[in-house]
Amino acid sequence: MASSSASPASEKDPALEILDRLNPNRTSLSPSPALGRIGHPGNTAFLEELHEAWKTDPSSVDPTWRAFFEGFELGCQLRPPTRSTPSTQNGGSSPEFGNVLPQARIYNLLFAYRALGHTLAHLDPLGLTPEENSDLALSTFRFTEADLDSVFDSGTLGGGGPRTLREIISFLKQTYCDHIGVEFMHIMNFAIRRWLRDRMERTRNQPSFSPAQQRRILEKIIAAESLERFLHTRYVGQKRFSLEGGETLIAVLDTLIESCPSLGVNEVVIGMAHRGRLNVLVNTLGKSRRKLFTEFHENYVPETVLGDGDVKYHLGYENEVTTSHGEKIRLSLAPNPSHLEAVNPVVEGKTRARQRLRDDTVKREKVVPVLIHGDGAFIGQGIVAETINLSRLEGYRTGGTIHIIVNNQIAFTTLPDDSRSTRYCTAPGKAFGLPIFHVNGDDPLAAAAIIQLALEFRQKFHEDIILDIVCYRRHGHNEGDEPNFTQPTLYSEIDSHPPVSRLLSRRLLDAGLITEEEIQKIRSQINTVSEEALQESRQAVSKIQPRIHPPLSCPELLQETSTAVPAKKIAELGISISTIPSDFQINNKIRKVLDARCSMAAGKTPLDWGCAEHLAFASLLTSGTPIRLSGQDSRRGTFSHRHSAVYDLRTRARYIPLKNLSKSQASFCVYNSPLSEAAVLGFDYGYSLDCPDMLVIWEAQFGDFANGAQTQIDQYISSSESKWGTTSRLTLLLPHGYHGQGPEHSSARLERFLQLCAEDNMAVTYPTTPANYFHLIRRQALRKIIKPLIVLTPKGLLRDSRATSPVSDLTQGSFQEILPDPSISKGARRIILCSGKVFYDLQDFQTKNKISDTAVLRLEQLYPLHAKKLTDILSRHSPDAEIIWCQEESENMGAWSHLALRLSTLLGKPIRYVGRDASSSPATGSLVIHNMEQNQLVQEAFASAPSPSSSQPTNRSKKPTLTTPRKKKK
């Protein structure tokens, strides 16, 4: 059989080629060459079919067409890529096609059903089968009833061959308009479309499970329903977020797990919200019923050793389950905050970490992420799209996520009409070119068949895929909720709708695959297991002594970690981080940066921030600690200070010195992230959970932007240890500092992080020297204690000669939580406490004005505060010294509100505040006003206290000069 195909290079549209060069990853998305050159959509279908038929068997098409395709392919091979579209010149979109060739209209019909068949599919268990779609009516293709028995070539339909029009339509309806509606014709990758089409048309999208498999699916549906009913009657009114109406989910998950071994999957990492979570925990992950029932008991106290624990429908679980063939599959369900969809990137990060642990970093086929969504949340929450956007990116790929939507067609009390502007809740997936399967939730066999397809697809193409289970919610949003208040008609319909278990039982009974007795036996066995577990749980609960858990605390957080690196090693590393291959031509300015690093590490010049960071990373990597750094433009660094990757001037080949330190070094993974905070921070947090020995760093472009990920910070980073006992070493780098650049680029909102601090949950730092940053990074990686670290990092100070360190500060010492005044070590009569960049302004003023009675101390770690070190340093100065807190942030921001009471209590005296007045916006938009304010607050810090009558212990008296300019502006 003759077949012809143009070489990939010559097939490409020039525009696509340019895009491919820009991003090699997008190659897989290139549309079919035939499609790329043909304009009219109706003709596209026709030509696509014909082109494929000709490729398989040239004699199968009309000689005119044969000549056309031969010429087309030849042209593709010979002609250099141009920007013109040749199709019209070649007659490809001639309007007569549709008129003269009935066969062409058949091909258009195939295309139309594949694209729009889902609009006629019976997807809604509570709805009627949709009426005819006029776009799919016979007349649209200019056929009549009289044509139904005419025979046509059925093109690529189910293997092709002659069929009557009636047969063709029946085939298409069965495949695309039954209980499965599929959207796949928007996918630009032709190979994927073809695979999906063939896979579906081979079976006409009809499930073909063995009798044993069908019985197993029924058992799972009954198990899901029985558990809900058991809980419903035993724990009346207690929140469980019932799955009833969507029990098909449990059968789908079971089929997925059953399919894992044959497709090479060892592990599944699941993320899901409240709905059906308890059911998934018991019936999918194998959590014991006894444990679950114990958690329902009114005397139950979370089994955490420390911390506050969480409610049962947010807890995670991990287990190894055994399939029906005896294979083991590891399953984990990530703990979940109430914030819908926030778990998505966390699960992706955890998956990638586990792939790394299983040495599965190329194909990513051993560990599969599964995200279970609600319909309202999937379309409503932007993090869904942010997370899917990670799916094809080098630093964030996980080899394809299986998304399952429990689409109960309601979100709390809100119906689809009020919750989306699209036909389907799956619309975000369409934007990313994902295959989308909508399945009637009353047909668990169809849903199970699609999940098998989904896993096969994921393993083959390493892309995300969506299964939308269209179902209903039998009860209210939760068990205390009355749905009849808001949806009376819908709920009277639901009340009379038979449960999924009854519908499937009927089907299997009718097919003679099971008997009534067997079904009853399944039910009673499950109920017996539940009843026994209930009794056991009652006994267990009676032994529980309610007690308030002691708070989490971690005194080790203030213990010194040895982080110095010998001078010889630093000098060696300095050479490694500044060496690039001899045939590599790089930008001269970058060459100077690298050369400077080498001389800094050799002790010839003081170290800057970028060099200290590189040396910290290099020292960790060469002693076996892997590092992942991710953030917007992090490879170069927003402020052009990092240059972790350098580029060849001629080829843009990339070279990363930190990856080339030694053969035995640990891996250094540095990625420019997409422009998302929530998803990327969530991803890196998830990664850090499952790779605790790796130093995982997320960097914000400017610190302000971290609040785009506030949910991840509040719900995970600061509180997850207390809620779920999960620990993370994640490090956040947040550029911060007032340089007169306006309200949006000054503040990382230090106050917010400090407000979240309690029970030693994390460390919040604001280092002022490259050396202290060096030790801080090393401490975070090397100390045994696993806690998140927040680092406020410099911007302007990156190139400030005042903020440099001698190399000797790296080769000795450790991280200093508090830095004493470098020039006034004792006897000061006034102490200015401060943190961060303002120190250098205070120091300049002190030096310029030859002030010797005032010491400026830096709190480099604001939480946990090293009280002993502070009091030790203060004890060297006058006991009557006035203590001032000086900050450049506004009074209601920065560290002041966190420190005011703590410091005055610790030191037993009032602390005077000096800084900007409280303000709603973090900083002025005017450089000149910024400078005035900055000078003013520095002067004020060194000035005597206002008279006692006007002084409040922790309240600064108003200084009109400081506030006037800003007030005037208003």
Ligand SMILES: Cc1ncc(C[n+]2csc(CCOP(=O)(O)OP(=O)(O)O)c2C)c(N)n1
């Ligand atoms: C980010 C966020 N906003 C609001 C809520 C409050 N809330 C809880 S459940 C829910 C409805 C969810 O609807 P859907 O996603 O369809 O899931 P279902 O409960 O129907 O399974 C809402 C609005 C929340 N949990 N998270």
Ligand SMILES: [Mg+2]
């Ligand atoms: Mg819903």
